[in-house]
Amino acid sequence: MKIDHVASIAPHLQEWYDQDMSVFVANQDLVLAAYNNPRLDLGVQIGDPIEKYKSTISYKVLLSGEKIVAQVSKEKSQFSIPYVAISSPIREDGELIGVITIVISTEKYNALLEIGEEILSSVEEIYASSENLSAQSEELSATAKTMDDETLHVKNDIMHVTDITTAIKRISQQSNILGINASIESARAGEQGRGFGVVAGEIRKLAVSTNDSVITIEQDVFEVQSSVSRLVESVRQLATVSESQAQGVTELTQALNQISLMAQKLVELGKI
Numbered sequence: 001m002k003i004d005h006v007a008s009i010a011p012h013l014q015e016w017y018d019q020d021m022s023v024f025v026a027n028q029d030l031v032l033a034a035y036n037n038p039r040l041d042l043g044v045q046i047g048d049p050i051e052k053y054k055s056t057i058s059y060k061v062l063l064s065g066e067k068i069v070a071q072v073s074k075e076k077s078q079f080s081i082p083y084v085a086i087s088s089p090i091r092e093d094g095e096l097i098g099v100i101t102i103v104i105s106t107e108k109y110n111a112l113l114e115i116g117e118e119i120l121s122s123v124e125e126i127y128a129s130s131e132n133l134s135a136q137s138e139e140l141s142a143t144a145k146t147m148d149d150e151t152l153h154v155k156n157d158i159m160h161v162t163d164i165t166t167a168i169k170r171i172s173q174q175s176n177i178l179g180i181n182a183s184i185e186s187a188r189a190g191e192q193g194r195g196f197g198v199v200a201g202e203i204r205k206l207a208v209s210t211n212d213s214v215i216t217i218e219q220d221v222f223e224v225q226s227s228v229s230r231l232v233e234s235v236r237q238l239a240t241v242s243e244s245q246a247q248g249v250t251e252l253t254q255a256l257n258q259i260s261l262m263a264q265k266l267v268e269l270g271k272i
Contacts, residue, residue, distance in 0.1 A: 003090050003098045007033040013102065020081075020105035025090075026050050026058060027098040040079055040103050058101045061087040065096045074110070082106045123260045162221055173211070 003025065010023045010033045022040040025033040031048045044053070053059050057068040067088045074082040083105050090098040 002092060003027055003032065006090055006098070006100055010100070011035050017104065019108060022103040024058065024101045024103075025098065026062075026101075028062060028096075032098070037103075037105075039081060040083060040105060042103065056101075057085055057087040058099045061089050061099045061101075062096070065089050071106070074107075082110050123256060126256055159225075162218075162225070 007025045010025050013023050014021050014035060014037070020037045020039045022037045022042060022044075023033070023035045024031060024042075024044050027050075029050055031044055031046055031050065034044045034046050034048075036042060036044065050059060050062065057070050061068055067086070069087075070085045072083055072085070074080065077083060083103055085101060085103045087099055087101040089096055090100055
């Protein structure tokens with residue numbers, strides 16, 4: 001490739017890129033083309049002797065014949081903006097005859113990289129929070145399941161009490177019948193059965209009192225049983241919701257982990 005052709009293309013390179021760019025072309029002795037961007041003005045001028053730029057990568061390429069890429073951060077840049085400098089050898093018929101150097105601002109690229117790092121940091125924080133929330137949701141689900149089991153146990157105990165009160169009521173009814181029969185037999189016995197009649201009366205009173213108490217207990221047990229049934233249903237719903245929530249949070253945590261991994265890969269690719 002003829003070096004004058006390269007020099008003629010150099011000014012158009014600035015039109016092909018949106019980033020700020022400076023372009024230089026030099027042969028073994030002199031700078032042949034210099035297009036300095038105001039923000040990346042290296043002070044290179046057409047006609048400058050190449051010896052003047054011994055510390056640059058352009059001069060090193062003329063010595064080595066190999067392409068060189070140098071990245072300069074904002075902190076080390078004399079322009080206060082980050083940039084990358086690319087110097088490539090120019091050959092004609094296999095002979096090294098010059099160098100073209102392109103200096104491109106990476107300000108926009110670095111800004112995107114910083115945004116990517118901020119997104120990664122935010123996602124990692126959300127992921128950590130979701131992991132904690134997932135653990136809490138699983139614990140809540142387990143607690144709700146335990147409560148469900150316990151309330152069912154209480155409900156069974158109340159059913160047992162109901163069975164007992166039913167049995168007592170049956171005994172009370174039988175005692176009342178026994179008292180009535182005893183009163184009848186006492187009346188038949190006349191004066192001799194008077195003492196037996198008193199006992200029979202007390203048995204009937206006890207039967208009636210026991211029956212009244214059983215009715216009161218039944219009403220109380222029914223109210224407690226209704227309350228416990230509502231509690232059982234509420235706890236069961238809580239257990240279902242907690243389990244669903246725990247599953248949803250777990251899926252969210254997995255999704256955030258995938259996003260975190262992808263963001264990390266993007267940031268790593270951006271640093272290459």
